[in-house]
Amino acid sequence: MKLTKVTKSFGTKTVLSGLDLTVAKGESLVLVGQSGIGKSVLLKHVIGLLKPDSGTVEIDGEDLWKVSAKDRDRLRRKFGMSFQEGALFDSMSVGENIAFPLTRHTKKTKKEIADRVAECLDLVRLPGIEEKRPSELSGGMRRRVGFARAIALQPEILIFDEPTTGLDPITTDVVVKVIEEMRARLKPSAITITHDLKVAFGIADRVGLLSGGKILVDMTPKEFEESKDPRVAAFVTGDSELAPPEVEPERRKAATAAEAHP
Numbered sequence: 001m002k003l004t005k006v007t008k009s010f011g012t013k014t015v016l017s018g019l020d021l022t023v024a025k026g027e028s029l030v031l032v033g034q035s036g037i038g039k040s041v042l043l044k045h046v047i048g049l050l051k052p053d054s055g056t057v058e059i060d061g062e063d064l065w066k067v068s069a070k071d072r073d074r075l076r077r078k079f080g081m082s083f084q085e086g087a088l089f090d091s092m093s094v095g096e097n098i099a100f101p102l103t104r105h106t107k108k109t110k111k112e113i114a115d116r117v118a119e120c121l122d123l124v125r126l127p128g129i130e131e132k133r134p135s136e137l138s139g140g141m142r143r144r145v146g147f148a149r150a151i152a153l154q155p156e157i158l159i160f161d162e163p164t165t166g167l168d169p170i171t172t173d174v175v176v177k178v179i180e181e182m183r184a185r186l187k188p189s190a191i192t193i194t195h196d197l198k199v200a201f202g203i204a205d206r207v208g209l210l211s212g213g214k215i216l217v218d219m220t221p222k223e224f225e226e227s228k229d230p231r232v233a234a235f236v237t238g239d240s241e242l243a244p245p246e247v248e249p250e251r252r253k254a255a256t257a258a259e260a261h262p
């Protein structure tokens with residue numbers, strides 16, 4: 001998976017600005033960066049939901065935006081994406097949720113699909129809950145059902161957008177262990193966005209910091225933790241004084257005023 005000089009603007013706002021990024025086969029990259037900096041926008045470029053203004057996105061050497069629409073669909077199926085909160089269909093059972101991509105994109109029989117669903121639930125440590133409704137599950141369980149659906153089609157690249165946000169530390173630990181097990185058994189490449197550095201260090205081969213429209217820093221977790229780079233230190237210590245401003249000073253002033261006089 002390779003992004004070369006990717007640039008993307010919305011109106012006058014440039015979010016990605018000549019961004020380069022390579023993820024090798026089987027490698028796990030964790031992306032960190034301030035809210036609103038463009039992490040989700042970057043992921044949407046990786047999976048082909050957004051088209052860059054300029055630059056290229058290559059999957060296994062194929063340019064996502066030079067191939068036919070049919071081939072683009074084929075390339076997109078190499079990804080398994082897990083959204084925040086699992087993004088499950090509440091009107092379907094857990095089993096139907098996981099079966100959804102299988103019925104849609106494969107010619108598997110009912111029995112084969114049921115077997116694969118059971119296998120995926122096993123892998124996320126939730127065996128036998130096919131008949132349950134998503135609404136009956138806790139946040140951590142929903143997240144893991146989302147993973148099960150993301151791996152149903154045996155993706156080569158797994159994408160996690162904030163897999164542990166809003167979970168307590170123990171449930172977070174379970175989710176991290178599940179991600180590790182999935183990676184050990186399926187050996188996919190993985191790109192994970194998280195604000196939780198403990199999570200990042202638990203699952204990353206490399207940590208990239210997104211800032212100013214580029215991957216500014218690209219290090220091993222250990223290098224990241226020990227880095228003297230002020231932008232990294234701001235992240236590791238959570239010191240906002242060290243960090244670049246999140247919003248322009250004018251907007252920040254307005255936001256502070258609005259907070260004071262709601």
Ligand SMILES: Nc1ncnc2c1ncn2[C@@H]1O[C@H](COP(=O)(O)OP(=O)(O)OP(=O)(O)O)[C@@H](O)[C@H]1O
Pocket residue numbers: 010015033034035036037038039040041042
């Ligand atoms: N479809 C769109 N149209 C216009 N602007 C957009 C669109 N998608 C994202 N943006 C803008 O791009 C910027 C980056 O958004 P993005 O969602 O990637 O941030 P993020 O780093 O994922 O933040 P968070 O950590 O809060 O999830 C924001 O200013 C957002 O308003």
Ligand SMILES: [Mg+2]
Pocket residue numbers: 039040041
């Ligand atoms: Mg985001």
